[in-house]
Amino acid sequence: MHQLSAIELAQWLTASARSPDTPEDASPRRPLLLDVREPWEYELCHLADSLLLPMQTLPARVHDLDPEADIVVICHHGVRSQQVAGFLERQGFAAIYNLAGGVDAWACDVDPAMRKY
Numbered sequence: 001m002h003q004l005s006a007i008e009l010a011q012w013l014t015a016s017a018r019s020p021d022t023p024e025d026a027s028p029r030r031p032l033l034l035d036v037r038e039p040w041e042y043e044l045c046h047l048a049d050s051l052l053l054p055m056q057t058l059p060a061r062v063h064d065l066d067p068e069a070d071i072v073v074i075c076h077h078g079v080r081s082q083q084v085a086g087f088l089e090r091q092g093f094a095a096i097y098n099l100a101g102g103v104d105a106w107a108c109d110v111d112p113a114m115r116k117y
Contacts, residue, residue, distance in 0.1 A: 001085045004097040006105040031070035045115040070095040078102045
């Protein structure tokens with residue numbers, strides 16, 4: 001598992017956003033943004049295009065995820081996501097990243113307009 005700062009994730013997402021003229025192999029692959037918070041937290045704020053899969057539902061739905069995908073696990077401060085990232089690694093997922101500091105770090109370092117709680 002890799003630790004990823006909010007700024008590093010923002011750079012990755014920017015680099016993976018291709019224009020229609022950019023060849024597919026010229027940009028890094030966009031990661032799956034896996035938000036493991038509760039629905040009420042997700043409603044308050046979340047990263048665009050993230051997938052909500054609350055932590056307690058993950059064991060039953062782990063087979064819905066692509067084990068070959070780059071997956072960035074997200075929570076409020078990075079604690080739950082760290083636990084989920086470890087679980088995913090034990091299930092054989094290889095490219096797992098924990099968003100250190102969670103959406104709180106994203107709001108502080110990348111998007112100050114994001115609602116904080």
